[in-house]
Amino acid sequence: MTAGTPAAGRGRSLASATTLMPLSGLALVLIVGAVVTPGFYSGANLRLVLFQAGLIGITAVGQTLVLLGRGIDLSVGAVMGLTTVIVAAQSGGDADRLPLAIGLAVLAGLAVGAVNAGLVVLRGVPPFVATFAVFVLVQGAITAWTKGAAAGDIPKALQPLGSGRFLGVPTPLWLFAVIAAVVAVVLARTSAGRRLYATGSNPRAARLSGIRTGRVMAAGYLASALLAVLAGLVSAAYAGHVDAQLSRSLDLNSLAAAVIGGIALTGGRGHIGHTVIGVALLAVLIVWMIQLGAGAGGQLAVQGAAILLATWLRQRGTNGSGGGG
Amino acid sequence: MTRSRTKITAAAVLAGTLALGACSTERESLTAGLGEAADCTGPQARAAQQKYAETWRTAGEAIGLKGLSPAQAKVCEVDTGKFAKERPKGGYRVAIAAQGPTNAWALTNEEAFKHRAEQRGVDVLYASANGDVNKQVDNVQQLVAQRPDAMVVVPMGDAITGQVRAAAAQGIPVVVCSGRLGEGSGAVSTVTRDYELQGTLWAEWIAQRLGGKGKVAMLSGIAGVPTAELPKAQAEKIFAAKYPGIEVVAKQNTDWSATKAKTVAAQLLARHPDLDAIWSDSSITNLGVYEAYSQAGKPVPPVTGDVTNAFLKAVRGKNVPFALGSFPPEQSAQCLDVALDALGGRKVPSQVNVDAAVFTHERIDRYVRPECSDDLAVPSALPAGLLKKLKLC
Numbered sequence: 001m002t003a004g005t006p007a008a009g010r011g012r013s014l015a016s017a018t019t020l021m022p023l024s025g026l027a028l029v030l031i032v033g034a035v036v037t038p039g040f041y042s043g044a045n046l047r048l049v050l051f052q053a054g055l056i057g058i059t060a061v062g063q064t065l066v067l068l069g070r071g072i073d074l075s076v077g078a079v080m081g082l083t084t085v086i087v088a089a090q091s092g093g094d095a096d097r098l099p100l101a102i103g104l105a106v107l108a109g110l111a112v113g114a115v116n117a118g119l120v121v122l123r124g125v126p127p128f129v130a131t132f133a134v135f136v137l138v139q140g141a142i143t144a145w146t147k148g149a150a151a152g153d154i155p156k157a158l159q160p161l162g163s164g165r166f167l168g169v170p171t172p173l174w175l176f177a178v179i180a181a182v183v184a185v186v187l188a189r190t191s192a193g194r195r196l197y198a199t200g201s202n203p204r205a206a207r208l209s210g211i212r213t214g215r216v217m218a219a220g221y222l223a224s225a226l227l228a229v230l231a232g233l234v235s236a237a238y239a240g241h242v243d244a245q246l247s248r249s250l251d252l253n254s255l256a257a258a259v260i261g262g263i264a265l266t267g268g269r270g271h272i273g274h275t276v277i278g279v280a281l282l283a284v285l286i287v288w289m290i291q292l293g294a295g296a297g298g299q300l301a302v303q304g305a306a307i308l309l310a311t312w313l314r315q316r317g318t319n320g321s322g323g324g325g
Numbered sequence: 326m327t328r329s330r331t332k333i334t335a336a337a338v339l340a341g342t343l344a345l346g347a348c349s350t351e352r353e354s355l356t357a358g359l360g361e362a363a364d365c366t367g368p369q370a371r372a373a374q375q376k377y378a379e380t381w382r383t384a385g386e387a388i389g390l391k392g393l394s395p396a397q398a399k400v401c402e403v404d405t406g407k408f409a410k411e412r413p414k415g416g417y418r419v420a421i422a423a424q425g426p427t428n429a430w431a432l433t434n435e436e437a438f439k440h441r442a443e444q445r446g447v448d449v450l451y452a453s454a455n456g457d458v459n460k461q462v463d464n465v466q467q468l469v470a471q472r473p474d475a476m477v478v479v480p481m482g483d484a485i486t487g488q489v490r491a492a493a494a495q496g497i498p499v500v501v502c503s504g505r506l507g508e509g510s511g512a513v514s515t516v517t518r519d520y521e522l523q524g525t526l527w528a529e530w531i532a533q534r535l536g537g538k539g540k541v542a543m544l545s546g547i548a549g550v551p552t553a554e555l556p557k558a559q560a561e562k563i564f565a566a567k568y569p570g571i572e573v574v575a576k577q578n579t580d581w582s583a584t585k586a587k588t589v590a591a592q593l594l595a596r597h598p599d600l601d602a603i604w605s606d607s608s609i610t611n612l613g614v615y616e617a618y619s620q621a622g623k624p625v626p627p628v629t630g631d632v633t634n635a636f637l638k639a640v641r642g643k644n645v646p647f648a649l650g651s652f653p654p655e656q657s658a659q660c661l662d663v664a665l666d667a668l669g670g671r672k673v674p675s676q677v678n679v680d681a682a683v684f685t686h687e688r689i690d691r692y693v694r695p696e697c698s699d700d701l702a703v704p705s706a707l708p709a710g711l712l713k714k715l716k717l718c
Contacts (some may be wrong), residue, residue: 044595044621048588143427152699163620239584240616241635241699290585291592293577297548 019274021313022261025306026281033288045287047170051238053283054172057276058231059254060261061179062224064275067258068187068200069217070267071120071127076228077251078138079109083232085142088152088242095157105229112138113225117218154236162237172234176279179227184272196220200268228254256303257282260310281306363675365401373400373674380678381522387683388648390529395521401675403513408498409670410474416446419664420473421657422464424481425453429700429717433654434479434503436715437707441658445665458482465489473497475664477657478512480504498667502660503652505551513667516660516677518652523606524556526683527629528563530648531571531602534627538570539601542593544610546581553578556606574600579610586613594621602627608636608649615640632682635699637689650683655706694718 033040059076066073083105090101112134119130164171187193198206199213207213236242261278263270285306289299364370377400385393410417421438424431435451442449450473454461458481465488468476475498478489486506489499493511501515531541543560546553557576564571574597579586590613593600605611607630615636618625625645630636632651640647656679666673682704684692692703697718705712712718 039596042595044591048591052588235584239587239613241583241612241639243582243584287588287592290577290589291596293575 019262019277022274022277022281022310025260025310026277026284029281029284029288033284037288037291040288040291045291047165047168049283049287050173051170052286053279054170054174054176055231055234055238056253056257056283056286057176057279058172058179058227058234059224059251060257060275060279061176061183061272062227063254063258064263064270064272065183065196065220066127066217066224067263067265068196068268068270069213069220070200070203071217071220072131072255072265073116073221073224074128074131074252074255075112075116075135075138076224076231076254078135078142079112079225079228080232080235080251081142082108082112082138083229084154084236084242085146085152087158087233087236088154089146091155093153093155095155098155098157102233105232106226109225109229109232110222113222114218116225117221120221121214121218152242154240154242156240158233158237159240160237162234162239172238175230175234180272180276187271192216197268202268253282253286253303256307259307262310262314264314265311278310362404362407363401364404364672365399367402369402369672370400373402376400377674377676377678380519380680381525384522384526384650384681384683385529388526388530388685390526390533393522393525393529395519402672403667403675404672405498405513405667406670408475408496408513408667410668412668413474416448417474417665417668418448418450418471419661420450420452420468420471420476422452422454422461422468422476422478422485424479425455427456429698430654430702431456431479432715433702433705433707433717434657436711437655438477438657438661440707440711441661445661447661447665454481456481458484461485462488465492468492469495469497475500475668477502477660477664478506479657480506483507486510498664500660500664500667503654503656514663514673514675514677516656516663516679518650518656518681519678520552520555521559522678523631523650523652524559525563526650527556527604527606527648528560530629530685531604531627532564532568534646535571535601537568540572540574540597540599541602541604542575542577542597542600543573544577544579544586544589544603544605544614546579546607546610548578553606560604579605579607579613581607581609583609583613583616586610587617588613590614590617591621594618594623598623600626603629605630607631608633611647612636612639615643615645619643632692632703633699634694634697634701634703637693637703638695638699640686641689641693641695646686648683648685651681651702651704653679653681653706654702656681658706 039045063073063076086105086108087101090104091097116131116134119125120127161171166174187196195211195216198211199216203213257278258275259265259278260281261276262274282303285302286299289302378394381393381395385391419442421435423435426432426435439449450468450471452464452468454464461481462485465478465485469492476492477500478485479502483506486509489506490509490511493499499512501510501512503517505515505517506512541564543557545557564573575593577589579589586609594617603614603626605614605628611628611630612635614628615625627646629648632649659677659679663673663677682692694701694703697712698716701712701717709718
């Protein structure tokens with residue numbers, strides 16, 4: 001009963017409320033940031049925000065596709081880590097071997113997406129459990145393969161993907177913009193998009209009306225994994241080296257961004273615009289926290305608080321409008 | 326050192342934070358609880374203290390710093406008579422409660438131990454904590470149950486202190502290796518590279534290079550972790566007390582991630598374009614700093630930290646001034662030697678500052694190993710065959 005399904009009256013007011021909350025959050029952070037931290041609007045700092053937004057955004061779009069189909073993908077960070085390790089190990093810093101390395105990374109990503117989809121769709125494993133298990137499995141595989149010593153150079157040829165700029169804007173943001181635009185059109189204007197919303201809103205009804213919901217959900221997981229591979233490439237290109245620290249973390253920024261923006265965890269509600277706002281808010285928060293000198297603990301706490309606040313406000317909004325899911 | 330602690334659980338962070346409160350007194354307390362078996366004022370103890378102070382002096386001189394000395398090297402000579410044991414026919418059995426091969430540093434750390442054990446005909450009982458202090462509590466218990474002759478512990482956090490004390494109470498000499506434990510652990514000796522020395526070397530080198538005047542940023546690893554906080558506290562103390570002309574304009578954490586370090590450095594560059602030096606505790610951080618500055622087309626300011634082959638490979642032939650002091654994984658071999666000394670009934674010093682490479686950019690060619698893995702801890706003391714087997718070279 002939100003933007004996805006054009007509903008009347010009350011539905012529309014709810015839709016604007018879910019958009020307004022993260023937007024006002026973003027405005028608030030931007031204002032407080034400007035007041036508290038000098039140099040917050042310097043060009044270099046803005047570019048960092050845009051880079052972060054691009055990196056998070058690419059995975060957040062994938063996460064959105066999964067969430068809309070009533071799923072959740074916790075394996076995004078693992079696929080990103082796996083991509084970096086594969087590219088470093090296969091190319092050995094040599095640009096000639098880059099295409100093969102990227103090809104392998106894509107295959108590995110597809111495999112992870114297929115396992116996620118298989119577990120959820122064919123075996124009926126709850127998505128949270130399935131994708132978390134896959135996350136742990138992939139982490140284990142990386143650790144065993146690299147003996148815990150993930151290392152290596154990323155070919156310089158890949159660098160523009162992470163550190164390049166076009167018209168002053170970091171490449172990752174362009175990638176995010178293009179992906180978000182394409183997905184927005186697919187969701188809003190095509191039958192594929194309608195099938196995804198129908199599946200997420202009410203899988204039973206969707207199935208009865210002839211939608212092959214399994215395929216729809218599986219496509220979401222595959223898309224999410226592929227976008228995670230792309231984000232892994234961007235991240236590797238930015239650092240120029242394998243970051244053992246990153247390849248080991250349960251990166252939930254994609255999920256946080258989508259949820260903060262207003263994509264419902266219960267499926268079928270929300271659109272890419274929500275994701276974009278959530279991504280912007282999260283990126284600003286992250287860069288601001290770094291600028292404030294907050295350690296990893298402080299950053300995670302603030303992100304957690306933002307997610308809680310967003311879901312809590314939305315819960316109240318839903319109850320207040322008297323409807324419920 | 327950085328890699329040794331990169332896998333930090335929330336528990337370890339918490340333990341580290343708790344330990345911090347006591348860190349100013351930690352040096353003195355290391356010797357507490359040794360009982361009457363420790364001699365802290367006699368001629369032998371004084372000789373040990375001089376030897377300890379000597380390690381500071383030589384480390385400083387390696388990068389042109391004169392007359393460094395520890396604030397208070399309260400090293401005692403511990404009488405290990407009660408641990409003395411005839412060597413059994415099959416050789417001593419020595420347990421190692423290791424970090425577990427969660428990264429290259431830790432892998433090298435335990436391989437160096439095993440290698441040394443083989444050389445000295447020692448039977449090794451091994452347990453991996455997988456980087457987790459809670460797991461290590463179990464590990465120490467299980468190792469003690471197997472009645473080893475001696476035990477070496479690479480501590481993942483202060484939570485294991487109780488188990489170490491219990492082991493010591495059962496007559497097992499325990500050597501704390503590549504790290505520290507708080508008061509009353511009952512360990513006969515702590516064998517590690519001195520964290521305060523690291524912080525001192527990096528701060529004094531920057532002060533000397535800047536002529537005691539300039540803007541400095543400090544980049545540490547993970548907030549609350551002793552490996553990050555102890556050198557940082559020492560450096561802060563030095564900047565504040567000795568160099569009024571040095572202004573610390575920013576203190577940030579990089580979580581020992583090159584990616585985050587690059588972001589942090591890019592931000593520093595924007596806010597403080599006139600930065601004169603970056604005090605850092607790690608070459609993982611330095612790699613990110615190098616990437617950020619070189620991509621912005623700016624000269625990289627002088628940096629400090631421990632040693633990684635990745636950083637040396639990246640800046641070789643580039644104009645990047647640095648002073649590095651390694652936290653060698655091979656120090657575990659020295660830990661075994663001290664444990665064997667204790668079993669032999671010889672007196673051992675309560676603290677050993679292990680030897681480590683200290684050098685500046687001028688001697689990069691002596692240390693960089695372009696043909697080896699980024700993760701190789703340079704300079705490596707391990708034989709080439711073993712490095713190859715570990716896929717480090």
